[in-house]
Amino acid sequence: MQVAPAVVFISLLTAAAAAYPANTCPIPAPAQHPERWRGESAWQALAQRHYRIGDIHIHVAQVYDLDTPGSDAWYARMADALHVKTRPQTVRDQLLFRSGEPVEPSLIYQTERRLRALTYLRRVAITPAGCSDGRVAVDVDVKDAWTLKPEITFKRVGGQNIVNFRVAEHNFLGYGKLVSLGRINDVQRSDNYASYFDPALGGSRWQMTAGVDNFSDGYSRRIAFNRPFFADTAGWAAGTSFLTQQTNANFYDDTHRAWYAADQTREFTLSAASLLDWNGTGGWRAGARYVDESFNYGPPVAVNPALRPPPLLPNRQFRGVQGTLDFFQDRYASFYNLALVGHAEDYNLGWTVSTALGYFPTSFGSSTDAWIGSVDAAYGLRLPDLSVMFFNAHAAGRHARGAWRGSSATAAATYYNQAFDAQTLVAHLAYDWQLRPDPEDQLYLGGLSGMRGYPNYFRAGDRRWQATFEDRIATATDIWQTFQLGYVAFVDAGQVRRVGGRDWSRVYSDAGFGLRLGNLRSAFANVITMVVAVPLVRPNGISSYQIVIGDVVTF
Numbered sequence: 001m002q003v004a005p006a007v008v009f010i011s012l013l014t015a016a017a018a019a020y021p022a023n024t025c026p027i028p029a030p031a032q033h034p035e036r037w038r039g040e041s042a043w044q045a046l047a048q049r050h051y052r053i054g055d056i057h058i059h060v061a062q063v064y065d066l067d068t069p070g071s072d073a074w075y076a077r078m079a080d081a082l083h084v085k086t087r088p089q090t091v092r093d094q095l096l097f098r099s100g101e102p103v104e105p106s107l108i109y110q111t112e113r114r115l116r117a118l119t120y121l122r123r124v125a126i127t128p129a130g131c132s133d134g135r136v137a138v139d140v141d142v143k144d145a146w147t148l149k150p151e152i153t154f155k156r157v158g159g160q161n162i163v164n165f166r167v168a169e170h171n172f173l174g175y176g177k178l179v180s181l182g183r184i185n186d187v188q189r190s191d192n193y194a195s196y197f198d199p200a201l202g203g204s205r206w207q208m209t210a211g212v213d214n215f216s217d218g219y220s221r222r223i224a225f226n227r228p229f230f231a232d233t234a235g236w237a238a239g240t241s242f243l244t245q246q247t248n249a250n251f252y253d254d255t256h257r258a259w260y261a262a263d264q265t266r267e268f269t270l271s272a273a274s275l276l277d278w279n280g281t282g283g284w285r286a287g288a289r290y291v292d293e294s295f296n297y298g299p300p301v302a303v304n305p306a307l308r309p310p311p312l313l314p315n316r317q318f319r320g321v322q323g324t325l326d327f328f329q330d331r332y333a334s335f336y337n338l339a340l341v342g343h344a345e346d347y348n349l350g351w352t353v354s355t356a357l358g359y360f361p362t363s364f365g366s367s368t369d370a371w372i373g374s375v376d377a378a379y380g381l382r383l384p385d386l387s388v389m390f391f392n393a394h395a396a397g398r399h400a401r402g403a404w405r406g407s408s409a410t411a412a413a414t415y416y417n418q419a420f421d422a423q424t425l426v427a428h429l430a431y432d433w434q435l436r437p438d439p440e441d442q443l444y445l446g447g448l449s450g451m452r453g454y455p456n457y458f459r460a461g462d463r464r465w466q467a468t469f470e471d472r473i474a475t476a477t478d479i480w481q482t483f484q485l486g487y488v489a490f491v492d493a494g495q496v497r498r499v500g501g502r503d504w505s506r507v508y509s510d511a512g513f514g515l516r517l518g519n520l521r522s523a524f525a526n527v528i529t530m531v532v533a534v535p536l537v538r539p540n541g542i543s544s545y546q547i548v549i550g551d552v553v554t555f
Contacts, residue, residue: 025131026051036333036349037112042128043105046136051103054135056095058088061123061143086120086144087174093200094118095140096231103136106280106330110231113332113346118199119178120145120171122343144171176200188250190216205230218246218262229275232283232330238272249297249439251311252457253499255446258307262298263440267291273324282329282350289322289356291372292365297439308460308499313439318372318398319365322358327351331380335388337424337474338416339555341518341527342484347390349380360398370400387417397435407435414555426470428555434462445496445508452492452533452548453510461496461505468492468553472516484518488529490553509536512548527551 026049028041035041062085096111097104108126115124123143130137170178178197183190195211206227213220226239249263273287297313329350338345357373360366374396382388390413397407412430419425432443445451446458450466470490477485493509514531533546 025128025136037109038334039127040105043103043108046103046128047105051131051134051136053097053099053101053103054137056099056138056140057129058091059139059141060086060088060091063144063146084174086142086171086176090174090176091115091140091142093203107231109332115142116344116346118176120176215247217248220245229285233278234275236274240270243267251308251442252444253307253460255455255457256304256307258304259300259302259311261300261313264296267293285326287324289324291322292319311439315367317365317367318360318370320358320360322356322372324356327353341474341486347380348378349382352378368400370398372398385417385419387415389413389415405436406438408437408441409433422474424472426472428468430466432464437462443496445494447546447548448552450492450553451494451508451510452512452531452552453535453546454508454542459496459505461498463497464494466494486516486518488516488531489513506537510534511536
């Protein structure tokens with residue numbers, strides 16, 4: 001019997017439809033290179049076939065997964081019952097894509113990074129949910145962090161205690177706003193404070209920050225409105241900020257305060273910038289910034305004057321305009337357990353360079369004619385054996401009265417290696433340099449600056465180098481489904497050139513070990529360390545060990 005060709009053709013179409021359902025998305029081709037972020041290949045396959053964004057579904061998971069076996073504990077039920085879930089619209093306000101737009105993989109990943117940067121979210125995944133008629137439905141899955149926290153934190157660094165009490169809500173009523181009230185007692189002063197942050201003012205791209213501090217030695221008031229470059233292709237950015245503050249400027253050496261002086265600061269900025277060029281992997285931005293700032297000091301008061309010479313305290317005021325020029329690349333990739341524990345970390349494996357240069361004349365109200373500029377640069381790269389390295393550099397200064405003043409430079413490199421399972425080896429090297437520094441800019445060697453075996457403000461100077469090596473181990477053990485248990489062993493070393501151009505100090509070093517806990521649920525500090533640090537070079541009067549609670553190492 002002869003079968004009509006049309007019948008055969010229809011039969012083949014029917015069989016193909018049965019084997020490949022209409023809602024099935026294209027299967028990505030085998031990747032020639034490892035994905036930079038989870039889901040990259042799937043979204044690239046959709047973009048290559050010119051799919052558009054369809055329906056967008058927002059799914060918000062509670063802080064604890066009560067349906068997971070062994071997770072239905074009383075504290076988990078209580079936490080979920082008290083927690084106000086993030087509203088879907090709050091997440092939708094942060095998306096960089098809309099229904100009907102072409103699929104753009106870079107915007108998907110930029111959105112994931114944008115959402116992960118919000119403290120009230122702990123996990124983010126944006127995945128294709130089904131394809132039909134050239135459109136892809138999108139699932140945006142986020143997991144809430146515990147954001148309402150009456151918090152009493154204790155931190156011990158350099159033999160001194162820092163106690164912080166606050167009531168903070170990083171996700172007020174599920175709208176993503178930060179409201180915080182608290183009191184902190186640190187090594188310099190006590191502070192009663194209130195702060196507010198809105199990352200999407202009125203559902204827009206504008207952000208608002210405001211804060212009030214009442215110090216034991218003064219006060220601070222600040223407010224800022226900012227529209228950042230929220231995406232690589234965003235056409236413009238703008239912002240304004242105002243700060244007025246009065247405190248004591250403290251000058252230390254050998255762990256003790258040598259001098260102090262009243263310090264009154266006022267700053268106002270107004271800025272705008274525009275995207276000049278974007279080629280898909282990198283771009284240029286340019287802008288202008290108006291700056292009005294003043295620094296006024298009272299006479300220095302001696303406390304332990306034998307420790308260091310009295311500080312020079314010239315009053316300064318600058319008003320002028322700076323031009324800005326930035327170059328940036330988008331080569332971000334996601335990592336785990338580098339600086340944090342149990343949390344995706346996004347780092348740029350490319351260049352970011354920001355420059356500013358401006359003239360501040362006396363005709364505008366400046367105390368002296370001055371050129372003021374700055375350069376910031378960062379670069380990251382992958383290395384063999386599951387390694388990655390990041391470089392950062394900063395330089396700033398002003399040229400006035402025929403000389404450079406208030407000038408500083410910093411260069412740092414951080415190396416991570418994860419060739420061993422559940423283990424991260426870290427090496428960090430940094431160098432700091434100052435030339436005729438302003439009174440508020442001080443370099444110290446000690447506990448708060450990363451030398452964990454020594455007291456705070458142990459040595460003061462105008463040049464400093466520091467190095468740290470750490471072995472970080474993240475175990476699979478969790479405590480109350482809230483903390484992931486880890487361990488750390490480390491060695492720190494450093495040296496400083498003494499204040500006033502005196503000789504370099506000895507090379508100081510310490511070694512230690514202890515616990516490293518990853519906070520898996522909270523919107524607050526992700527890593528808590530409890531370590532014992534032993535100074536390997538111990539001058540007279542220095543304790544034989546230090547107990548350090550709280551993470552003073554941020555890399």
